[in-house]
Amino acid sequence: MNRTWKNRGIVFTLALLFVTVEGFAQGNNNPPPKSPEVHGDQRVTFRIQAPNADSVKLSSSDIPGSMFSRHMAKNKEGVWELTSDVLAPGAYRYRFEVNGISVIDPRNTSFSESNENIWSLVTVPGNPMMDTRDVPHGAVAEVTYHSESLDRFRRMHVYTPPGYESGEGQYPVFYLLHGAYDSDDAWSTVGRAGFILDNLIAEGKAKPMIVVMPDGHTGPFGYGDELPMDEFIQDFKNDIKPYVESHYRVKANRENRAMAGLSMGGAHTLGIAIPNLDEYAYIGVFSSGVFGLVNNDGSVVEASETAYVKQNSEVLSNDDLKEGLELFWFATGKEDFLLDITRATVTMFEDYDFDVVYEETEGAHTWLVWRDYLIEFTPKLFK
Known part of the structure; x- marks a missing residue:
């Protein structure tokens, strides 16, 4: 196993342990949150379950306004949530900062590597040249x-x-x-x-x-x-x-x-x-x-x-x-x-x-x- 996959597995495992174990410790039997959720108006809602966290932020190098992180709000089930503004069609990298620790989205299996780092990835449809379409694929x-x-x-x-x-x-x-x-x-x-x-x-x-x-x-x-x-x-x-x-x-x-x-x-x-x-x-x-x-x-x-x-x-x-x-x-x-x-x-x-x-x-x-x-x-x- 190469270092990329080792790092990928470590980050993903830490994210899962952090957000799910805390939920189970509180006896939370609610279904896991859906994240990311792409809406028809090209807004995206990001969610992460971290009931014992004091602060959760969304960080992204691609989503406008999120370069230096945006605070998320926690509901009574311990799920932190943020809905973006309308986004142009395309792909966006993001991650969560939970009590200052950067983690990928444990509910999202799509990811993108950067320079010795990894991000969760969400795609907003709407551009026929970027969308996944019913055409022959390479x-x-x-x-x-x-x-x-x-x-x-x-x-x-x-x-x-x-x-x-x-x-x-x-x-x-x-x-x-x-x-x-x-x-x-x-x-x-x-x-x-x-x-x-x-x-x-x-x-x-x-x-x-x-x-x-x-x-x-x-x-x-x-x-x-x-x-x-x-x-x-x-x-x-x-x-x-x-x-x-x-x-x-x-x-x-x-x-x-x-x-x-x-x-x-x-x-x-x-x-x-x-x-x-x-x-x-x-x-x-x-x-x-x-x-x-x-x-x-x-x-x-x-x-x-x-x-x-x-x-x-x-x-x-x-x-x-x-x-x-x-x-x-x-x-x-x-x-x-x-x-x-x-x-x-x-x-x-x-x-x-x-x-x-x-x-x-x-x-x-x-x-x-x-x-x-x-x-x-x-x-x-x-x-």
């Missing part, structure tokens, strides 16, 4: 591979389109990278990537493709840490990409290869695809950019002085390589704290005569925008 597999670069076993998630298992043809490949506080599980759970691809393919809006979602972290990462760039880039080039091309029926050429990522994954994308521009025809950067371009005070650094430009000067000045770049797509929310970095990055690439497509949308640094970016970006691939 498969998302957890794939274990050995990284020679890191000398250990690693995991990635791989989406294969409907019909892949029973067919013989080759497919284009799309490498989809996650952010700093996520894991390789995130795009296929809270990101709804598999269902988004199913729906886009079913409607003829996207070509069938293989989507590879690797683990961008090569070790522990926390607030204030530097992004783990170099080790992951080596793992990707030396292990992930060769593994995919030797184990899956992919079209291993530039015109059939794409890469995109959000936040840290966007920085990884620029650190992999631009230095190897002859290998990628489609590049997407969601809520990200070249981090060295903007100082902490918001001032923009001269591009030629950045380590990124110095390392990639030959590629940036190579007009022949730019000819084969079919799409260079950026998108960031107007309330995103990385907006200035995105703008500076787009300007830098335009100054080097790249044909950049840039969109500023409503929203902040959240899955509420990244799922929409995936829905918009994917149909542009492999045309």
